[in-house]
Amino acid sequence: MNPVRVFALAQGAVDHLPESAGRAVFDVVGTFAGLLPIGGTKQLRKNQARLRPGMKRREALALSAKAMRSYMRYYYESFRLSRWDEESILARVSGCTTEHVREELQSGSVTGALMHAGNWDLAGAWANIDLATVHTIAEKLEPPELFQGFLSFRESLGMTIYPLVKGGGALRSLEADMRENHIFTPMLADRDLSASGIEVTLAGIPMLVAPGPALLAQRTGCGLYPVYISYEKLTGSRRAAAGTKWGTRIDILPAVRATTTPHSAPAEREVDIARMCQEWVDTITPYLLDHLEDWHMLQKVFVEDLDPARLAKSRAKAAAAARGEDVNSADSQERQANLSSGCAQSGDAQPTGTRREHSLPDNRVDEA
Numbered sequence: 001m002n003p004v005r006v007f008a009l010a011q012g013a014v015d016h017l018p019e020s021a022g023r024a025v026f027d028v029v030g031t032f033a034g035l036l037p038i039g040g041t042k043q044l045r046k047n048q049a050r051l052r053p054g055m056k057r058r059e060a061l062a063l064s065a066k067a068m069r070s071y072m073r074y075y076y077e078s079f080r081l082s083r084w085d086e087e088s089i090l091a092r093v094s095g096c097t098t099e100h101v102r103e104e105l106q107s108g109s110v111t112g113a114l115m116h117a118g119n120w121d122l123a124g125a126w127a128n129i130d131l132a133t134v135h136t137i138a139e140k141l142e143p144p145e146l147f148q149g150f151l152s153f154r155e156s157l158g159m160t161i162y163p164l165v166k167g168g169g170a171l172r173s174l175e176a177d178m179r180e181n182h183i184f185t186p187m188l189a190d191r192d193l194s195a196s197g198i199e200v201t202l203a204g205i206p207m208l209v210a211p212g213p214a215l216l217a218q219r220t221g222c223g224l225y226p227v228y229i230s231y232e233k234l235t236g237s238r239r240a241a242a243g244t245k246w247g248t249r250i251d252i253l254p255a256v257r258a259t260t261t262p263h264s265a266p267a268e269r270e271v272d273i274a275r276m277c278q279e280w281v282d283t284i285t286p287y288l289l290d291h292l293e294d295w296h297m298l299q300k301v302f303v304e305d306l307d308p309a310r311l312a313k314s315r316a317k318a319a320a321a322a323r324g325e326d327v328n329s330a331d332s333q334e335r336q337a338n339l340s341s342g343c344a345q346s347g348d349a350q351p352t353g354t355r356r357e358h359s360l361p362d363n364r365v366d367e368a
Helices: 003-016 020-034 039-051 059-082 086-092 099-105 120-130 144-156 170-180 214-220 234-242 266-290 307-323 332-344
Strands: 093-096 110-114 135-137 160-164 183-188 200-204 205-209 224-233 247-251
Touching: 003 020, 003 059, 020 039, 020 059, 059 120, 059 144, 086 093, 086 120, 086 234, 086 247, 093 120, 093 135, 099 266, 110 214, 120 135, 120 144, 120 183, 120 224, 120 247, 135 170, 144 160, 160 170, 170 183, 170 214, 183 214, 200 266, 214 224, 214 266, 224 266, 234 247
Parallel strands: 093 247, 110 183, 110 224, 135 160, 135 183
Antiparallel strands: 200 205, 224 247
């Protein structure tokens, strides 16, 4: 079915049903999706099992059903978000440990590293009201009408959005905005299978994350704040003000900071980017493990699940670009094939505690 049509039907249902009824419908959809052996749910269970090993089948199914209800809650709230006023948004969202980020925003901009957890759109709307103007990037989706719908929706919440396209300069645009204004640039960074993905370990398991937040912190000197978003049940006056039992909790954790600048040696900058990425992942890990049901990761994210040949080819292409080679030339392609073959033969997954070298040449960072 056409995804644009699906989203239009879902939006229509949300618009015509009372909130309690709409949430109930989306809960049922989430429960069934979480129990069925469909592709995305199967990968979700596989990701969850890596982080919560030893679950029995019944426990694994219960967790995936709970996670898909959380995911459907995200969609329901996003469809309804444009109808909520500022007072309603503030009642539904609890921003925790925000003192340090608020203090830094008095003198400049900050960036954030987020996971695909909770409701990041609602979190962005809250930040735009209660923290600072939000500027961020969004991956371009197909078909174009679907992406334009998401783009218009987020812009209607007051956010500035740059499409993430090859050669589009999205990261440079964010950097320029951060220098001109006091803004918050949160970025979903828990998955990057491109050549610029940085290998880290999440609870001891190798995965690839996006370097964007670390690059912004390095270039501007601002703090990189790990942010974990989860759902919480509301009670008392807050539940009455929100008009629902479900609220969103945003934990803004201690900042990770660069020890290098854009003027540092390239090798030093790369090492520092890898360190910052590992630090924000380490900082956020306990929150993820405590609220694993709110991590909506239905795609492959851990290195052991990836195609070794494709991953090696991507990394060889990045290395060729770092050397200033034409990655489409015959000689370059032959070298990439040789490198890919060698990497694939050595195995894609690395033992815990090891790290591959990554190349992040300046002419490729906007694809990060």
